[in-house]
Amino acid sequence: MTDQYDICIDPVGQGWVVFDAWEWRHTGVFRVLKRDLTYEQARNYADLLNTVGTAPGKGST
Numbered sequence: 639m640t641d642q643y644d645i646c647i648d649p650v651g652q653g654w655v656v657f658d659a660w661e662w663r664h665t666g667v668f669r670v671l672k673r674d675l676t677y678e679q680a681r682n683y684a685d686l687l688n689t690v691g692t693a694p695g696k697g698s699t
Contacts, residue, residue, distance in 0.1 A: 641659060641684070641688045642658065642659060642660045642687065642688055642691070643656055643657070643658060643659060643660075643671065643684045643687040643688055644656075644657060644659035644684055645657070645677075645680040645681055645684050648673050648674070651673055651674060652674060653673065653674045653675050653676065653680075654673075654675045654676065654677050654679070654680035655670045655671075655672065655673040655674075655675070655680065656670070656671045656672045656673075656675070656680050656683050656684045656687070657669060657670050657671060658671065671683075671687070
């Protein structure tokens with residue numbers, strides 16, 4: 639897996655979440671960007687973030 643952002647079923651709620659997969663793999667921190675989404679919404683949002691390359695509030699330096 640090389641995408642920065644990925645999706646999974648929400649481990650503490652309902653629906654799907656978009657999370658920072660890079661951060662999860664490298665630090666073990668599970669940072670959720672959006673939750674309570676349908677699968678299609680989550681996939682589309684993750685694809686958008688992976689295309690743009692940054693999440694809202696997480697600008698590049």
